[in-house]
Amino acid sequence: MTTKELYAQIGGNYEEALSRLSMDSLVERFIIRFLDDESCSDLIAVWDRGDEDAAFKAAHTAKGVCANLALTDLCSLASQICEALRPGNSNLRAQTDVDALVDQFRELYASVVQKIRAFQAQ
Amino acid sequence: MGYSAKSDSGKPRRNVLIVEDNDVNREMLHSILADEFNVLEAKDGLEGLEQLRQNYSSLSLVLLDVYMPRCDGFEFLRQKRSDERFDSVPVIVTTASDLREDEIECLRLGANDFVVKPYNVEIIVNRVNNIIHLRESASIVNQLTWDHLTELYSGEFFYRYMHDFLSSSQAGAYDMVCSDITNFKALSDRYGKANCDRMLQELAKRLSFTLPDVVAGGRIANSTFAFLIEHQDSRSWTDALMGVSHGLIATNMSLKFGIVENVNHGLAVSLTCDRAVTALEQVRETFGVSVAWYTEDLHARQVREHVIVETMEQALAEKQFIVYYQPKYDLHTGETGGAEALVRWIHPELGFVRPDFFIPLFERNGFITNLDFYVLEEACKEIVRCREQGLRVVPISVNVSRLDFDTADLAQQIAQIANRCGVDHSLLHIEITETAYTDNPDLVVAALQELRDDGFVIELDDFGSGYSSLASLNMLPLDVMKLDMSIIRQAASLDDYRIVRSAIQMAGFLDLKTVAEGVETEEETQRLRELGCDMIQGYYFAKPLEQKQFEEYVS
Numbered sequence: 001m002t003t004k005e006l007y008a009q010i011g012g013n014y015e016e017a018l019s020r021l022s023m024d025s026l027v028e029r030f031i032i033r034f035l036d037d038e039s040c041s042d043l044i045a046v047w048d049r050g051d052e053d054a055a056f057k058a059a060h061t062a063k064g065v066c067a068n069l070a071l072t073d074l075c076s077l078a079s080q081i082c083e084a085l086r087p088g089n090s091n092l093r094a095q096t097d098v099d100a101l102v103d104q105f106r107e108l109y110a111s112v113v114q115k116i117r118a119f120q121a122q
Numbered sequence: 123m124g125y126s127a128k129s130d131s132g133k134p135r136r137n138v139l140i141v142e143d144n145d146v147n148r149e150m151l152h153s154i155l156a157d158e159f160n161v162l163e164a165k166d167g168l169e170g171l172e173q174l175r176q177n178y179s180s181l182s183l184v185l186l187d188v189y190m191p192r193c194d195g196f197e198f199l200r201q202k203r204s205d206e207r208f209d210s211v212p213v214i215v216t217t218a219s220d221l222r223e224d225e226i227e228c229l230r231l232g233a234n235d236f237v238v239k240p241y242n243v244e245i246i247v248n249r250v251n252n253i254i255h256l257r258e259s260a261s262i263v264n265q266l267t268w269d270h271l272t273e274l275y276s277g278e279f280f281y282r283y284m285h286d287f288l289s290s291s292q293a294g295a296y297d298m299v300c301s302d303i304t305n306f307k308a309l310s311d312r313y314g315k316a317n318c319d320r321m322l323q324e325l326a327k328r329l330s331f332t333l334p335d336v337v338a339g340g341r342i343a344n345s346t347f348a349f350l351i352e353h354q355d356s357r358s359w360t361d362a363l364m365g366v367s368h369g370l371i372a373t374n375m376s377l378k379f380g381i382v383e384n385v386n387h388g389l390a391v392s393l394t395c396d397r398a399v400t401a402l403e404q405v406r407e408t409f410g411v412s413v414a415w416y417t418e419d420l421h422a423r424q425v426r427e428h429v430i431v432e433t434m435e436q437a438l439a440e441k442q443f444i445v446y447y448q449p450k451y452d453l454h455t456g457e458t459g460g461a462e463a464l465v466r467w468i469h470p471e472l473g474f475v476r477p478d479f480f481i482p483l484f485e486r487n488g489f490i491t492n493l494d495f496y497v498l499e500e501a502c503k504e505i506v507r508c509r510e511q512g513l514r515v516v517p518i519s520v521n522v523s524r525l526d527f528d529t530a531d532l533a534q535q536i537a538q539i540a541n542r543c544g545v546d547h548s549l550l551h552i553e554i555t556e557t558a559y560t561d562n563p564d565l566v567v568a569a570l571q572e573l574r575d576d577g578f579v580i581e582l583d584d585f586g587s588g589y590s591s592l593a594s595l596n597m598l599p600l601d602v603m604k605l606d607m608s609i610i611r612q613a614a615s616l617d618d619y620r621i622v623r624s625a626i627q628m629a630g631f632l633d634l635k636t637v638a639e640g641v642e643t644e645e646e647t648q649r650l651r652e653l654g655c656d657m658i659q660g661y662y663f664a665k666p667l668e669q670k671q672f673e674e675y676v677s
Contacts, residue, residue: 016240019243020150020154020240020241020242020243021150021153021154022243026153030146030149030150030153033145033146033149034146036145037144037145037146039144039146057189060189060218061144061189063218063239064144064147064218064239064240065144065146065147067218067239067240068146068147068150068239068240068241069146069150070240
């Protein structure tokens with residue numbers, strides 16, 4: 001499997017990642033690096049703990065990392081969570097089922113991790 | 123990734139610090155920047171501050187994340203702002219684009235720009251480069267443009283700016299006014315640097331107000347200011363300068379102005395300023411505030427001086443300096459009792475150059491010492507020539523400038539020359555002037571004592587001219603007092619020899635022999651003999667003679 005094919009499987013934009021890092025080998029290196037990155041698992045952990053302030057910051061961080069890696073789908077979920085939890089956005093917070101978003105995020109993240117692991121193992 | 127001093131484009135590589143807690147983001151930024159920059163990393167604000175403290179002088183930029191544990195981006199900016207050493211390091215905040223309040227807060231805290239996540243390589247690299255360039259050129263302009271003490275332009279900038287100004291305003295007529303505090307060193311020793319700095323500040327301010335129609339002013343040397351003003355038809359405006367130093371630090375401040383009128387637009391501005399300073403030099407020794415203008419005469423003189431300085435070393439090598447010997451007549455024996463070596467210069471372009479023109483010039487540039495040693499050696503050779511031809515051998519006196527005393531081991535060097543030529547020390551008389559003593563008494567007394575102990579004879583030249591002081595007579599180890607021709611001339615014209623008599627008597631009390639200079643008539647000779655003078659020198663007896671003539675004279 002190529003890095004490009006992996007990106008297609010995990011809902012990412014390979015071209016965008018390549019434009020940022022300029023070499024396929026670097027894209028590969030950083031997507032594997034993502035396995036060690038704790039921002040996504042942090043977001044899930046603090047949400048489960050019920051700390052909304054910390055969850056906002058964690059979502060913000062996760063959004064940044066996913067955006068940089070061009071993990072478009074994960075980034076989009078992290079962004080929605082982040083906006084709903086943004087201090088002062090009480091209307092949006094009221095209209096949004098953050099639990100559901102986090103669950104989607106949890107599921108997608110697990111699948112992304114598993115596919116990267118498989119890619120790494122090949 | 124090699125750490126190298128230069129990037130591929132040949133520019134020196136700048137150091138950039140990334141402060142970011144997220145490993146992926148940080149490493150990614152690092153990869154993006156590593157082609158062009160040396161990258162330092164910090165994992166949070168505290169580490170970032172530590173890196174800043176260690177490297178601020180070599181750091182060109184910080185890329186700062188906002189949300190970090192321990193010390194976040196805001197705290198980093200606050201701490202950075204509290205230490206002005208860090209002002210020169212710009213900060214770009216890396217943030218997600220969705221936090222307008224955070225952006226404003228960062229700007230308020232001194233951030234210079236933003237880049238948003240996800241990173242766009244082109245945007246980041248260009249933004250980093252632009253900010254570094256802006257900061258560096260601003261700091262260079264800032265450093266080079268202003269003299270921070272006086273808030274005038276710096277010398278370099280003043281020259282460049284005025285050059286551009288004059289080139290683009292051919293029609294206008296301008297005057298250059300340079301000021302200098304000529305006793306600045308003394309004031310600085312006495313009142314201290316801080317007080318003198320304040321005085322320069324105040325003076326710059328006053329001049330900016332007092333001078334008419336100022337175009338611009340610069341500080342072109344430590345205590346020297348230059349102002350370009352619109353040309354003034356009347357010189358009466360300079361009356362206002364007389365009060366400009368009033369109440370500044372000391373009543374004895376010696377503030378001088380030199381003015382070049384109708385500045386030549388094609389001449390380098392630094393040269394125009396040199397000319398103004400040359401004019402100023404003419405009144406340097408006067409008291410208080412004085413103004414002098416650069417004139418045609420001064421210009422011609424400057425050109426001549428320039429030629430002389432350019433050619434003096436060659437002249438010495440080519441023996442253009444001719445030593446003449448003026449015999450001294452011994453009033454007791456009626457014979458030639460000695461001679462003074464005098465130097466003449468026949469310049470291939472300028473012709474005969476007066477000693478009173480080139481000697482002060484050589485005294486200013488230090489060349490006098492080379493010339494004095496040359497004359498000393500020539501005099502030694504002359505003594506040897508006379509001896510070898512079986513002529514009468516008389517002592518020859520040579521002039522030693524006050525500047526020669528700056529030469530370490532002066533006495534030993536003189537002795538070496540005499541010894542090398544095989545000349546008995548008693549045959550060499552060293553003539554010094556009182557100014558030597560006033561400059562650096564201890565040094566001069568020590569050197570003369572050494573010479574005297576070594577058998578040389580010391581003569582005090584020009585006694586009675588200028589400010590003769592009894593202290594110098596008391597302190598200097600002397601053998602001979604030479605009465606200046608001015609007091610002989612005065613005595614002769616007034617037919618009143620009381621001063622001459624007193625001087626000769628005083629010399630007698632001090633066990634000094636006396637030589638009267640500038641004796642022109644039989645009557646003067648007679649009077650001096652009656653007064654007990656030992657020797658006379660002057661046209662009545664003999665004028666300065668060329669080597670051959672001198673040898674014939676003593677044969």
